Ligand code: HEC
């Protein structure tokens with residue numbers, strides 16, 4: 631949108647011209663084009679929006695930052711989400727990795743053609759450094775977009791490219807050296823407009839063509855929602871993992887689709903379900919815990935196995951149920967739960983004795 635101020639001026643001139651035709655230029659200038667709807671953006675507002683940087687570097691503000699300065703920005707504002715080396719895939723696919731010195735020479739990332747290579751990092755894909763600069767400038771850090779100064783964006787972009795082996799340790803990235811960095815970008819030659827989907831391209835027709843089916847056609851498209859066999863019980867029994875609110879009934883994934891529920895075991899004194907199970911439902915524990923499989927929290931059987939042998943198992947578990955906690959089973963915390971002490975102890979008792987149904 632680099633041209634929007636000009637466009638604004640043009641519209642203004644057109645308005646004045648129309649006003650002059652009506653013979654009341656002063657009135658037209660004072661009156662908005664759409665009375666009662668909004669107001670014209672101020673030049674400051676337009677400038678705040680007009681921050682895009684083009685591949686020919688138009689729009690790039692003056693400024694600079696070194697790889698070393700970028701490391702400080704990275705560690706303070708980026709590493710918590712993207713990993714110290716840009717390798718983390720916990721919030722997004724990794725930013726750095728998968729590029730080689732040979733790619734820097736050729737401008738084509740060889741591993742993009744290797745189906746065995748796990749994943750596609752940002753540095754493997756990006757073909758214009760302006761995109762990287764622009765994206766960081768407008769969208770990062772995720773929790774505070776547009777908070778970086780231009781110098782910080784130059785610096786942190788330089789650092790990322792240094793991590794990827796694209797820029798040397800002593801590089802200073804600036805509006806003057808962006809072209810030099812672009813000339814080293816690993817996938818700079820990896821994209822093309824010479825294909826039929828690009829407007830005005832001469833490369834023939836797009837490779838996807840809509841042609842009507844002429845024989846042996848399906849009369850109606852067949853839509854179905856099914857779990858493929860291999861995925862059926864991959865995450866435990868879905869029927870036991872429903873949200874507590876609303877009419878959602880997960881399929882019983884322990885048996886083939888459509889099969890009747892296993893016939894109840896004949897006559898052997900039907901074991902009444904443990905009252906603890908009802909408490910788990912009543913207090914919302916089942917939203918995060920299932921008997922035999924991990925959901926958000928660990929499987930109840932695993933909790934029973936891990937802590938059942940402690941001398942103070944009941945006290946420990948009842949305490950943890952009410953206080954919540956983290957770090958015993960992984961990164962995800964369990965929030966404190968509000969339930970009567972007696973219910974917490976009943977559940978703890980049940981867990982401590984093996985969590986049987
Ligand atoms: C709070 C977590 C968080 C922080 C901090 C953060 N990011 Fe991100 N970053 C994300 C998420 C989430 C995405 C994916 C956003 C999307 O796709 O909409 C992302 C995407 C990106 C991408 C785009 C990758 C691509 O291939 O599209 C870049 C580049 C990036 N971040 C750089 C940075 C830099 C540089 C910083 C520090 C100035 C930073 N991030 C800080 C969470 C974060």
Ligand code: HEC
Pocket residue numbers: 910913914915916917918919926927928933947950951955956957958959960961962963964965967969977981
């Ligand atoms: C929002 C999801 C969530 C809810 C709701 C929830 N839990 Fe948890 N629970 C977790 C997570 C996650 C952990 C693992 C925490 C950790 O690693 O320390 C956990 C751990 C536990 C543990 C093991 C603690 C330990 O130190 O090993 C017990 C016992 C437990 N939960 C019982 C309950 C009971 C009983 C309820 C209902 C009153 C409940 N949880 C509700 C997510 C939840």
